[in-house]
Structure formats: C-alpha cells, structure tokens
Amino acid sequence: MARRPTLEFWYEFASTYSYLAAMRIEALAEAAGVEIRWRPFLLGPIFAAQGWNSSPFNIYPTKGRNMWRDLEREAARLGLGPVTRPASFPQNSLSATRTATYGADQDWLIPFSKSVFEASFARGQSIAEPNAVSQILDRLGLDGVQILKAASNEANKTRLRVNGEEARSRGIFGAPTFLTDDGELFWGNDRLEQALAWAGGERPGSLR
Template identity: 35%
Template sequence: MSDPIDFYFDFASPYGYFASLRIDALAAAHGRSVTWRPILLGAIFKVTGMKPNLEQPLRGEYLTHDVGRIARLTGAPFIFPDSAPVNGVAASRAFYWLTDAHPEQAKLLARALYHAHFGEGRNIGPADVVAEIAEQTLGSLGYDRSAVLAALGDQTVKDRLRGETEQAVARGVFGSPFVLVDEEPFWGWDRLDMLDRWLSSGGW
C-alpha cells in the first residue's frame, strides 16, 4: 500500500480551507489516504522572512478578492471572517490532542473548526470557542468543554504542535496548503489539479 499523503495547513489559511474540502476525496480516487497536519505559519514565517498575506500591500487585497471567487467557483460556504488572520494555536492543539487515538474524529473536528471560521465567519482563535466546537462535534465520544480546555494547556500537546511545525520546516513546507506525495511537494489550492494528474500518471 502506498504511503499516506501529507496535508499541511494552517487554520488561518482560506486556501487551506478550500483544500480541506477536496483533499481526501482526491486522494481516495487514487487509493491513497491523507494524514492531516496543522501547522503554525507564524513560526514558519520567522524562517522565510514572509509576512501574512493579508498584511502585504496589494497581495492582501488580491487574496480577499480571490478567495471569494474560489468560493463562488466551488460552491463552498464562505464568509470572510473579521478575525482574519486568526490565531490557530488552540485549534491546532485540539487536533493533535485527538489525532493519535481518533484520527478520523480529529479530521472531523478540523473540518468543523474550518467551517466555523470560513463557512460561518466565526473567530476560532479563543480556546473557549474551540472547546465549544469540539464538544458539539465530539460529544458522542464523551469529550466535554472542560476536557478540551485541559488538553489545550497540556505541555505534551503544546510540544506536539511545536514539533510538527518544526518537522514541516525541515521538509520544506512554507505555506498553506502544502501537500507532500512521496516527498514531492505541491503548494497551494490551485495545485490540486496538478496533484490529481501526478497521482494518475505516477509523475513526470
């Protein structure tokens, strides 16, 4: 069986959001699974010297236009959040707290958080908002707000997110979404069609 595809993303990234809506189905069409890996672009920007897109002249204005256009093209629910770019630390920690024991539920939570942020325009930065969404999404597993809030402050969970981000840098990841297929890198939502063709052909 082929190795899983690694899907790196930041919860602050609208392009990561759009990719999250498609990546698993795309991979499954080629008999591949996907390992979701949230990261913190803020830490990566310290390495690359970049600033968030929204803080860059001209590029920020283009982004706000472009993501609305993508939403209309794909039919994805989308409201540009007033809180953008959101701090994705709590959301990312919640994912890594859950993913080893319940990887599919962790993906479900990530989708719910992404939808709340970009589909409904909610600010998912605060820990209590993340805990609320997690409780709504994972209540059937017995997780409540207090358990989620405790997990967000757990040093092991904090270290996991830091380690995943550092590993991403070591693998050449510098943006969101960033997909690695057998170490072949693809950066950006607009590379998913190329990724699809790469998987179909075995590369070129």
C-alpha cells in the same frame, strides 16, 4: 492487498486556501486511491523566520484584495457557499492547532478540522479563544473542556513544536502544502490535483 500511497496534507487554520483544500481533499483522494494524512501546524513561526510579522496578504494589500475575491470565486465554484471574513485576519490559531495536534490519531480530527475552517471562513466566527474551540468540539458530540485541557499539557505543546520544526526541515514555507511518499512538495490549493496524481504514481513525461 497493496498499501495505498499516502499524501501528507499540511494545513494552517488561519489559511484561506487551506480551507478550500480541506473541504475538497477527501473526495479527490478517494477517487485517486490515495490516503491522506492530515498534518495541522502553525505557519506563524515560519513566516517570522522569513521576516514577516503577518500574513503576506496583509503585508501586500493588493495581493490580499485579490486573494479574498479569489476565495469567493473558488468557494462558489466548489459549492461551499458564501465566504464570510472573520473580524481579524489571520486569526490566532494556537488553541485550535493544539487541539488538532492532540487529536492527530483520533477519528474526530477531520470533522473537527473542517468545522474550524467552516466557523472561520463560512460563518466569520472567531476561532481564537479556547472557549470557541471547545464549543466546536461540543457540537461534534465531544467533551470540549476535557479535550482542551489535555491539548494544553506540556507533552502536546512539545508535539506541536516538533511538528513545526519538521515542517521547516522539510522545506514547507506556506499552507496548504502537500508532501508525497517520495518527498515531492506541492504548495497551494491549486496544486492538490497534481499532488494526488504524483502520489498515485503519475509523472510528467520529462520527469519519469
């Protein structure tokens, strides 16, 4: 049986559009016959390298207001329910991202990731504190305290830093980003369908 093509899904827990992508990518990938590799990473260091000390949606308020309205429209269109803004945006996602990095090869990575996004953008809850992340793990039937402890060890911290360096080296500048087997980069939730099509072998006529 031929190996299915793979699409890497690079996502940041503080990213609104990563939320939308995370909640719909599985069904679309299954229909396209594409495997998804979930790649959590921290976008803050990449923004800092571009001279930004916050999200561009905060730096440019008009853009930010439009983003929140767009998020509401898209969430409603996708049947995700109302958007509830967290008190702080962007949230500090370090603890959640360390945890997802630790769970990269575990079967709980995807349900955990989706649960973090739902907590932040569907319920407006904080995901910044380790205790909040631990509670999400507990609700999934996992041992939150032990996983948080393991996720905080030096080996996992190094793994997260290496992932960030890989993201920069591969040209990632925002989230969500999708990378195909042949290195084609697609940025943004609105490019998910095109990314899956490319991963599956479809090419526009002029790019064949």
